[in-house]
Amino acid sequence: MSSQSQEDILEIIRQENENKFGILCLNCLIVRTRFKELEDFIESNRIKIPKDKEFTKLDYLDHISIHFYKKYQEIKELQKVFPTCLAFIADMLFKDERIKKYLSRFDFIAKHELIDVFADYCADLGIDVFDTSVINEKKYNCDLYLIKKKPILRTEAVFLRTGSQMTEEQYKNTFYLLNESSKIAIWTVFVTTPKGVYNIGFERLISDMEKLNVWFYIIDPIHQRVLGITKGKKSKDHDTELRDQYIKKLPREPIRAQSRITKISNYEFSESDSYNPKRFVMYEILPKEVALEREESLIRTPRYRDIFRTILVIEKKSGLPVITYSREDLGVDQELISGFLSAMDSFVSEIGGSKAMDEISYKGFSIHAAYGKWIKCALILSKPANKSLKERLAYFVEEFEYRYADEINVFLETGRTTPFDPSKINPDIKDILDV
Numbered sequence: 001m002s003s004q005s006q007e008d009i010l011e012i013i014r015q016e017n018e019n020k021f022g023i024l025c026l027n028c029l030i031v032r033t034r035f036k037e038l039e040d041f042i043e044s045n046r047i048k049i050p051k052d053k054e055f056t057k058l059d060y061l062d063h064i065s066i067h068f069y070k071k072y073q074e075i076k077e078l079q080k081v082f083p084t085c086l087a088f089i090a091d092m093l094f095k096d097e098r099i100k101k102y103l104s105r106f107d108f109i110a111k112h113e114l115i116d117v118f119a120d121y122c123a124d125l126g127i128d129v130f131d132t133s134v135i136n137e138k139k140y141n142c143d144l145y146l147i148k149k150k151p152i153l154r155t156e157a158v159f160l161r162t163g164s165q166m167t168e169e170q171y172k173n174t175f176y177l178l179n180e181s182s183k184i185a186i187w188t189v190f191v192t193t194p195k196g197v198y199n200i201g202f203e204r205l206i207s208d209m210e211k212l213n214v215w216f217y218i219i220d221p222i223h224q225r226v227l228g229i230t231k232g233k234k235s236k237d238h239d240t241e242l243r244d245q246y247i248k249k250l251p252r253e254p255i256r257a258q259s260r261i262t263k264i265s266n267y268e269f270s271e272s273d274s275y276n277p278k279r280f281v282m283y284e285i286l287p288k289e290v291a292l293e294r295e296e297s298l299i300r301t302p303r304y305r306d307i308f309r310t311i312l313v314i315e316k317k318s319g320l321p322v323i324t325y326s327r328e329d330l331g332v333d334q335e336l337i338s339g340f341l342s343a344m345d346s347f348v349s350e351i352g353g354s355k356a357m358d359e360i361s362y363k364g365f366s367i368h369a370a371y372g373k374w375i376k377c378a379l380i381l382s383k384p385a386n387k388s389l390k391e392r393l394a395y396f397v398e399e400f401e402y403r404y405a406d407e408i409n410v411f412l413e414t415g416r417t418t419p420f421d422p423s424k425i426n427p428d429i430k431d432i433l434d435v
Helices: 004-015 025-033 033-044 057-072 076-080 085-094 097-106 110-122 168-181 194-200 201-212 239-250 287-297 334-342 344-351 387-403 407-413 424-431
Strands: 021-025 129-133 145-150 154-160 185-190 215-219 225-231 282-285 308-315 321-328 358-362 365-371 375-381
Touching: 004 057, 004 085, 004 145, 021 025, 021 194, 025 033, 025 085, 025 097, 025 287, 057 076, 057 085, 057 287, 057 387, 076 215, 085 097, 085 145, 097 194, 110 129, 110 145, 110 154, 110 215, 110 225, 110 387, 145 239, 145 344, 154 168, 168 185, 168 194, 168 201, 185 201, 194 201, 194 215, 201 215, 201 225, 308 424, 321 407, 321 424, 365 387, 375 387, 387 407, 387 424
Parallel strands: 021 282, 154 185, 185 215
Antiparallel strands: 129 145, 145 154, 215 225, 308 321, 308 375, 358 365, 365 375
16 A cells, blocks of 8 residues: 555545446535634544645545545455445544534525425426425425326426435435325425435435335535436326325416426436436545536525625624624625614514514615524615525524534623634625525
């Protein structure tokens, strides 16, 4: 092994999954991780790094990969536990909770966004997509219902789960619903995200979906792609009478009609590369130049940047802001913020104490509030938030209380806001709210 160069070792690692499609790209994970977190990880795992050179994040990934490759080769027990060295490298990275949190980047924060993406994909296939949320039917509680009438009536019951929904308990419930839905549709479809796959396990999901004869898709928001993993089979217990009764309950109009003129989906799908589970693996590492090229192609303007103005994170009991973030190119609108805070008392009767989000107009701005156990957030926008942004705000409150529990406790004891570090929190605001 001593005769192997660093590049030789990296090539060996990459070749483990040659000609296969990785669901979680470790390059993408590392690029999104902060330098300090990477440096702490390297130090805690005693990874030797030359001291006389500046490194990029992907350079750090090279050294991390080489370090664990050598361990994997030296310790035979590891080879019995992990099928590949890449799986071992990923496992070590995700043992670090600060790095693991970046799995959220491989997920949709708002389920509504996941539904929108899959609905666009279906419309491009000439399928009408119906929202089933209006149907009070616990036994057949799918998220979408697909209909294609020509040349014969084809129906599909669709279940979509974000990564945060893919807990063990919720997955078991989904498994039951997938099985039951075969009575009301010819096909059953299950859709999740890379984070959702990580939570449950790729091999387990494949086995379960094949057992249920379900079409299984993974939608990757980072690379904007739809991956078709398993090909479903027609239901053997399909009941046309139950199907027709269910169809009668659907809304009169679909949320997406089949796309006849132009492709509406921004996500890529390759039919020739899909529906062969053996072609997909959980992890991949790309050569640095390929990873950088991919990252450059992913740069886009944040979705809600144009309407975002300011967000205030406020401690509920005192009503004092613990952190404020405004759009960089506009600067902090102190007059707007101070005016909003002075008017909070009059808003309490409208938004105080509610766990749901509420919308208030104030001096031409739209203010959306979300509540946690210890904090409340006020999101100031130039236009009202859509459903996805409201979901993102609710998720931000939940994540903030989880990630910054120690800082909140210090504030509750001392009233000091200094523990809240904007250099850590502002990137979370920008990423979660897509501003």
